[in-house]
Amino acid sequence: MxxxxxxxxxxxxxxxxxxxxxxxxxxxxxxxxxxxxxxxxxxxxxxxxxxxxxxxxxxxxxxxxxxxxxxxxxxxxxxxxxxxxxxxxxxxxxxxxxxxxxxxxxxxxxxxxxxxxxxxxxxxxxxxxxxxxxxxxxAKPFQEGPVPALLLEGVLEHSFCTTLIEYYNSQPSHISGVLTQNHERKAVNADNFSFKRRRDCALNDPSLVRNLQARIIRRVVPEIRKVFQCDVTGMDRMILSCYNAEERGCFGPIVTTPYQALCTGFLRYHSI
CATH class of the missing domain: 3.40.30.10 (Glutaredoxin)
Incomplete structure (x- = not known):
């Protein structure tokens, strides 16, 4: 026991x-x-x-x-x-x-x-x-501490962020599920609005895909190798996502399956 x-x-x-x-x-x-x-x-x-x-x-x-x-x-x-x-x-x-x-x-x-x-x-x-x-x-409320995540600034230029936001607004989006496992331990997508509420659209424009990949390979992959001693071997998919306040968008840990990691960039409508 x-x-x-x-x-x-x-x-x-x-x-x-x-x-x-x-x-x-x-x-x-x-x-x-x-x-x-x-x-x-x-x-x-x-x-x-x-x-x-x-x-x-x-x-x-x-x-x-x-x-x-x-x-x-x-x-x-x-x-x-x-x-x-x-x-x-x-x-x-x-x-x-x-x-x-x-x-x-x-x-x-x-x-x-x-x-x-x-x-x-x-x-x-x-x-x-x-x-x-x-x-x-x-019991004392759980104190959130630092996550084992790599935080990088300046990966995407403001003008490129604006281009990605405009692309998202021009495309149909869908409710994003939680990537979890079924009883056979196979990865499945499941909707759980109490856990996460977000909309996604696939990045299908070849030029935008190439430009985004180039920035990740140039500016993110070397830092992952430096910090985690890990060589990135591929990119599974590229999506643009929106946590919409009107839909009470909320974030939760969205990958509960092994051997996967996320590279997430946050885009804003205005510069700081």
């Missing part, structure tokens, strides 16, 4: 999301409370789920995410899960239970911190829930 201080095992499993799966690395940046149970339909589980209502305000504030992880295959068919208030993970093959070392017939609470490290593993009883509730309500 996992112990406090251990890295929380990451998993991708069927869930009550719009794309029918959940990749647990998306939970970073806030506390997570996981309830492992044999079924949603037994009285003990329902009692534990009812207790979670006292934590909904913490979830609404963005400080907590809630998960119910059931091994009963019938739970997915019964659609007993409330999408707004918690994620239900359908663990009928016991993959997640095995990763966490939790017996399928046990009701167990697991608290995971914003860095995806295990804080505590406790029996799902009223006494221990009150302890967990007190801890979560009094």
């Amino acid at each position: 996992i112990l406090p201080g251990d890295p929380a095992p990451l998993f991708t499993q069927r869930a009550n999301t719009d794309w029918h799966h959940y990749s647990f690395d998306m939970a970073a940046g806030r506390y997570s409370l996981l309830l492992f149970c044999p079924s949603l339909q037994i009285e003990a589980t329902q009692k534990a789920i009812n207790a979670l209502s006292s934590l909904y305000s913490l979830k609404a504030s963005g400080r907590l995410e809630l998960f119910i992880i059931s091994t009963n295959p019938l739970d997915e068919e019964k659609t007993l899960a409330n999408k707004k208030e918690y994620f239900t993970i359908f663990d009928s093959n016991k993959q997640v239970h095995t990763q966490y070392g939790i017996a399928p017939n046990m009701l167990t609470w697991v608290v995971v911190d914003p860095m995806l490290r295990v804080k505590c593993v406790l029996e799902a009883s009223e006494k221990y829930f009150n302890f967990i509730k007190n801890f979560l309500q009094n």
